[in-house]
Amino acid sequence: MLQAWRSHNEWERMSGRDRPEGxxxxxxxxxxxxxxxxxxxxRAVSISALGLLVTGLLELVVALFAHSAGLLGDALHxxxxxxxxLAVFVGLRYSKxxxxxxxxxxxxxxxxxxxLAIAVMIWISAIAAAYLSINKLISHSPTHDIAFGIAASAIxxxxxxxVARYKLxxxxxxxxxxxxxDAQHSWLDALSSxxxxxxxxxxxxxxxxxxxxxGLIVTAFICHVGYEVTSEIIGHLMDSVDAEITxxxxxxxxxxxxxxxIAIRARWIGRTLLLEVxxxxxxxxTLNECDSIRLxxxxxxxxxxxEVRVVHWRSLASxxx
Numbered sequence: 309m310l311q312a313w314r315s316h317n318e319w320e321r322m323s324g325r326d327r328p329e330g331x332x333x334x335x336x337x338x339x340x341x342x343x344x345x346x347x348x349x350x351r352a353v354s355i356s357a358l359g360l361l362v363t364g365l366l367e368l369v370v371a372l373f374a375h376s377a378g379l380l381g382d383a384l385h386x387x388x389x390x391x392x393x394l395a396v397f398v399g400l401r402y403s404k405x406x407x408x409x410x411x412x413x414x415x416x417x418x419x420x421x422x423x424l425a426i427a428v429m430i431w432i433s434a435i436a437a438a439y440l441s442i443n444k445l446i447s448h449s450p451t452h453d454i455a456f457g458i459a460a461s462a463i464x465x466x467x468x469x470x471v472a473r474y475k476l477x478x479x480x481x482x483x484x485x486x487x488x489x490d491a492q493h494s495w496l497d498a499l500s501s502x503x504x505x506x507x508x509x510x511x512x513x514x515x516x517x518x519x520x521x522x523g524l525i526v527t528a529f530i531c532h533v534g535y536e537v538t539s540e541i542i543g544h545l546m547d548s549v550d551a552e553i554t555x556x557x558x559x560x561x562x563x564x565x566x567x568x569x570i571a572i573r574a575r576w577i578g579r580t581l582l583l584e585v586x587x588x589x590x591x592x593x594t595l596n597e598c599d600s601i602r603l604x605x606x607x608x609x610x611x612x613x614x615e616v617r618v619v620h621w622r623s624l625a626s627x628x629x
Contacts, residue, residue: 330405330406330407330408333406333407333412333413333414345481345482345579346400346404348478348481348482349396349400349478349479349482349484349487350397350400351478352474352475352478352479352487353393353396353397353400353475353487353490354393354397355471355474356389356393356471356474356475356490356494357389357390357393357394357397359467359470359471360386360387360389360390360393360467360468360471360494360497361387361390362467363386363463363464363467363468364383364384364386364387364389364390365383365387366460366463367379367383367386367460367461367463367464367501368380368383368384368387370453370456370457370459370460371383371457371460373453373456374453374454374456374457374508375449375450379457379460379461379504379508380440383464384433384436384437386464386468386497386500388429388432388433389429389490389493389494389497391429392425392426392429392490392493393490395422395425395426395429396419396422396426396486396487396490398418398422399418399419399420399421399422399423399425399486400418400419400422402415402418403415403416403417403418403419403578403579405418413577414577416577416578416579416580417544417545417577417578418578419484419485419486419578419579420485420486420541420544420545420576420578422486423485423486423489423537423540423541423544424541424542424545426486426489426490426493426537426541427489427534427537427538427541429493430493430496430530430533430534430537430538431531431534431538433530434527434530434531434534437500437523437526437527437530438523438524438527440523441520441521441522441523441524441526441527442520442524444519444520444523445517445520445521445524448516450516454508454511454512457504457505457508458505458508458509458512461501461502461504461505461508462501462505464497464498464500464501464504465498465501465502465505468494468495468497468498468501469495469498471491471494472491472492472494472495472497472498473491474491475487475488475490475491475494476488476491476492476495479491482579483579483581483615483617484578484579485540485541485544485576485579486541488540489537489540489541492533492536492537493533493537495533496529496530496533499526499529500526500529500530503522503523503525503526503529504519504522504523504526506518506522507519507520507521507522507523508522510522544576547574547575547576548576549574549575549576549581553574553581553613553615553616554572554574556612556613557572557574557583557585557609557612557613558570558572559612560605560608560609560612560613561585561587561605561609563608564601564604564605564608565587565589565601566589567587567588567589568588568589568590568626569588569626570585570586570587570588571585571586571588572584572585572586579617580617580618581613581615581616581617581618582616582617582618582619582620583609583613583616583618583619583620584620584622585605585609585619585620585621585622586622586624587601587605587621587622587623587624588624588625588626589623589624589625589626590625590626591625591626593623598623601623602621602623605619605621606619606621
């Protein structure tokens with residue numbers, strides 16, 4: 309198997325027949341059942357997309373007949389989720405590509421790029437919901453068939469809650485920030501449906517602007533979730549991790565031996581949490597002793613930090629730069 313350290317010239321000298329198509333960038337990753345994780349994610353995305361498509365189309369038909377701004381905004385939001393599910397599916401498909409001499413870390417961050425697509429769709433949904441609500445507030449257009457609208461909103465709440473819980477459960481199990489973001493998007497749709505229902509109930513009670521006001525309130529919640537999702541995905545792309553992870557890693561590594569100093573770096577690459585550990589000592593340890601400490605450290609890190617999937621451990625002399 310071709311290793312990442314092979315020089316570019318050596319790669320070019322190889323004939324097309326001899327060049328490998330790629331390799332696993334992390335052959336010693338701690339987690340197993342990677343293919344099973346991908347199957348779970350794809351199943352969650354496919355089932356949720358179908359459910360959201362049916363729910364969104366039902367709400368859209370009722371919203372057009374009822375002239376409800378809140379329900380129409382909710383229907384558009386549900387239908388936008390179908391496109392984000394497609395983005396997640398594409399991200400999952402590309403993330404399984406092997407590493408090459410150009411992409412030495414593989415393609416796992418394709419999932420994070422799919423997460424950016426979800427964030428963009430959330431902000432587009434916010435703009436659309438705000439426009440529809442403001443237009444309804446200004447035009448004073450009447451709302452009809454309130455009972456049907458309330459029924460459609462109830463279906464939207466139930467459908468989106470079921471989908472959101474399902475995707476969130478799978479996303480947490482396989483450590484997929486993108487699938488968790490998609491679950492938040494579906495949860496947001498349930499909130500939109502609740503807002504649409506509240507607006508329709510207000511109209512039914514005689515307060516005509518309630519539908520438009522509910523749409524504006526839902527827009528504010530959409531913006532809030534959009535900010536959270538965007539921050540999370542950008543954090544992944546910028547190699548941000550929870551401070552608790554690095555703090556815990558330092559504690560675990562310190563318990564494995566006596567070191568002059570320890571340097572810890574961590575980053576998310578798609579669903580893979582990579583820990584880079586540099587341990588500096590006076591150089592008196594033998595290679596076998598260093599390797600024993602490394603194996604002990606990797607075992608303890610895996611136990612203390614369940615999210616970690618890859619550990620790169622180096623034992624260095626204190627005077628080595």
